Amino acid sequence: MNACRIPALLALLLAAVLATALWPAPATAQAVRNVQPLEFHDRAEEQRFHALTLELRCVMCQNQSLADSDAPIAHDLRREVFNLMREGRSDAEIKAFLVDRYGEFVLYRPQFGGSTLVLWLGPAFVLLAGAIVVIVVVRRRAAGNRAALDPVDDGQEW
Amino acid sequence: MSAQPPSTGTPAGPDRGRLLLAVLLGGGFLALVLLLAWGVSQSDRPDRESLPSPLIGRPAPEFSLPVLHDASYSVGTAELQGQPYLLNVWGSWCPGCQVEHPVLARYAETKAIRVVGYNWKDEPEDALRWLEQFGNPYWVVVADYEGGTAIEWGIYGAPETFLVDAEGIVRWKHVGPLSDDIIDTVVAPMVEGMRTGG
Numbered sequence A: 001m002n003a004c005r006i007p008a009l010l011a012l013l014l015a016a017v018l019a020t021a022l023w024p025a026p027a028t029a030q031a032v033r034n035v036q037p038l039e040f041h042d043r044a045e046e047q048r049f050h051a052l053t054l055e056l057r058c059v060m061c062q063n064q065s066l067a068d069s070d071a072p073i074a075h076d077l078r079r080e081v082f083n084l085m086r087e088g089r090s091d092a093e094i095k096a097f098l099v100d101r102y103g104e105f106v107l108y109r110p111q112f113g114g115s116t117l118v119l120w121l122g123p124a125f126v127l128l129a130g131a132i133v134v135i136v137v138v139r140r141r142a143a144g145n146r147a148a149l150d151p152v153d154d155g156q157e158w
Numbered sequence B: 001m002s003a004q005p006p007s008t009g010t011p012a013g014p015d016r017g018r019l020l021l022a023v024l025l026g027g028g029f030l031a032l033v034l035l036l037a038w039g040v041s042q043s044d045r046p047d048r049e050s051l052p053s054p055l056i057g058r059p060a061p062e063f064s065l066p067v068l069h070d071a072s073y074s075v076g077t078a079e080l081q082g083q084p085y086l087l088n089v090w091g092s093w094c095p096g097c098q099v100e101h102p103v104l105a106r107y108a109e110t111k112a113i114r115v116v117g118y119n120w121k122d123e124p125e126d127a128l129r130w131l132e133q134f135g136n137p138y139w140v141v142v143a144d145y146e147g148g149t150a151i152e153w154g155i156y157g158a159p160e161t162f163l164v165d166a167e168g169i170v171r172w173k174h175v176g177p178l179s180d181d182i183i184d185t186v187v188a189p190m191v192e193g194m195r196t197g198g
Helices: A002-022 A043-054 A072-086 A091-102 A114-153 B012-042 B095-109 B124-134 B148-153 B180-197
Strands: B064-066 B074-076 B085-090 B114-120 B140-144 B160-164 B170-175
Touching (some): A043 A091, A072 A091, A091 B148, A114 B012, B074 B140, B085 B148, B095 B114, B095 B180, B124 B140, B140 B148, B170 B180
Parallel strands (some): B064 B140, B085 B114
Antiparallel strands (some): B085 B160, B160 B170
């Protein structure tokens, strides 16, 4: 009886382990396909490509740049950027091309204005508010100290 | 004789200043708390990482791709124009596509709209085997082997689903597996609206 149940229990356990291993499969996935490396004409082109892809975000793995990411869509997008460079498009045009298709999220440095105003001005605003608080506090303390010290200083030689 | 502290002369001045400072600081802190609370409340959305598509409200990108079942035919924006369609991006390599497959199949059976399969970066044999195994709910399946057209559509993962109206305007996009809830509350009413609204 027991001997018969143990394999069943083991199988159940195995199934559970397998299920937990497979469960957190990502909802969205990526095809796997190897792509041959890009061949640059010269060092300047390679540097330009590298600088450009560092400023572009990988849309799949959202916290990596296009230059760093190994996701297949990043391969495709790097090739697209490369081809656009070969077509003679400017950096701004290439960025606009990707923003048109994937949204402003692809830019690590979003454009100034509109919905990104808070993003750009927020830190400066917080810094300014902090500076005002510090100035007010320092001035008040200085005034308070002067008021408190004045009578004491009275009659002293120095 | 004793010097008067400047504050005693105008007692309302510094008090009002202090009150203003406290209100500003308190208000700022409260605003920050509200912002963070809003962020936390948004974090349980299953699609919190999906990017809003800039294509919404714009004409669908022009494309023409070979049909998976017979590559001598091509289907694209020109052939699909005139009636709305649901474009579903999938691949045999994609686990999420298996998850949504029964949902999509059930909705396709209602014949409310043409469901077009977009087989993305997939080997044709694998794709055909997948459809044989799980069933083919699609009106037609186009194959984008290289993934070039996918960039035009802003596709970055599978499954993704686009709703395009009769005029060829992209109306809606979903990233990730479709659920019955999404079909019932979002897709079906929009499709119904397209049929009745002309």
